[in-house]
Amino acid sequence: MRLYAMLFPGQEKQKKNVLLSLIKKYKIIKQTFDESSEYVGHNLYKLVDNSSQQEMDKSKYTKLITLTISVAMYRLWQQKNRNIPVILSGHSLGEYSALVCAESLKFCDAIKLIILRDKFMKESMKHKLGAMNVIIGLKQFKIEKILKKFNIIKEVSIACINTYNQIVISGEKCAVYKVSSACQKIGAKKIFRLSINPPSHCMLMIEASKKLSTILKHISFKIPIFPIVNNVDVKCETSAHAIRSALTRQLYNPVRWSEIITYLSNKYVSMFIELGLNNTLTNLNKSTIAIPSISPNNTVNFYQRF
Incomplete structure (x- = not known):
């Protein structure tokens, strides 16, 4: 018997043609987009259908489309399969998708939180320019040494530990470039910028996290029906207080993805399913x-195989 772990991506580029074909092919996905559009007050399906790929990538609704497609694909999985996951986890914003699918957080509340989270982050960067760079080929401790050497930990933070040698740094634009240049000099194989703004998981988001914390106090959380491994502690929390705390601290702490995947593999998971485009x-x-580890839209007849 296979034991499935469901994984939910954070902000990522949406494939317009793939998304449109899924909406047209599966009723449950269209229904989920209709539901999301009602909460948002904007027709997300028409946005996707009428926008170019470039326009869609720059849309203020991109994060909400990511949440919506992840929830929709999970609902499709439920409809097509008897197999249920034993555990869930989401990368960055994907943690909200996981909470919705584990019936801990209402879909409408997740949409509200993502909208406000983005608003608070933009307010924190009102008088600053931000950036997020991916550093490939250097281990975490070497990047930490550079941050300490320049004494700019408040301006630049390690945002995501994706693998042992793929680290994302985030923060004030000039400081991020300064650290990136130093990383290149000591052997980073590749460095590239993420088109994510404002920068997340960094110390510049402390004020945004305080505002988010105030909103979270008024949001209801139930005990998840599946364990969810959170980003900041690599733990499965069940109390509303602990879940709120993790979401608040996520804004200025790194996503410990490599540790999460190792943790999940030690739970005797036999397959990872990524619910994104x-x-x-x-x-x-x-x-x-x-x-x-497989993604449905890169696997032929995925929903018929499991």
Whole structure:
């Protein structure tokens, strides 16, 4: 018997044509987009249908589309399969998708939180320019040494530990470039910028986290029906207080993805299922564990196979 772990991506580029074909092919996905559009007050399906790929990538609704497609694909999984996951986890914003699918957080509340979270983050960067860079080929401790050497930990933070040698740094633009340049000099194989703004999981988001914490106090959380491994502690929390705390601290702490995948593999999981339009997490996981990790939209007849 296979034991499935469901993984939910964070902000990522949406494949317009793939998304449109899924909405047209599966009623449950169209229904989920209709539901999300009602909560948002904007027709997300029409946005996708009428926008170019470039316009969609820059849309203020991109994060909400990611949440919606992840929830929709999970609902499709439920409809097509008797197999249920034994555990869930989401990368960054994907943690909200996991909470919705584990019936801990209402879909409408997740949408509200993501909208406000983004608003508070933008307010924190009102007088600053931010950036997020991916550093490939250097281990975490070497990047930490550079941050301490320049004494700019408040301006630049390690945002995501995706694999042992793929680290994302986030923060004030000039400081991020300064650290990136130093990383290149000591052997980083590749450095590239993420088109994510404002920068997340960094110390610049402390004020945003305080505002989010105030909102979270008024949001109801139930005990998840599946365990969810959170980003900041690599723990499965069940109390509303602990879940709120983790979501608050996530804004200025790193996503410990490599540790999460190792933790999940030690729970005797035999397959990872990534519920998103890309295979971002699937590709990352190959560097960490040998357990199969697949994404539905890159697998022929996926929903008929399981």
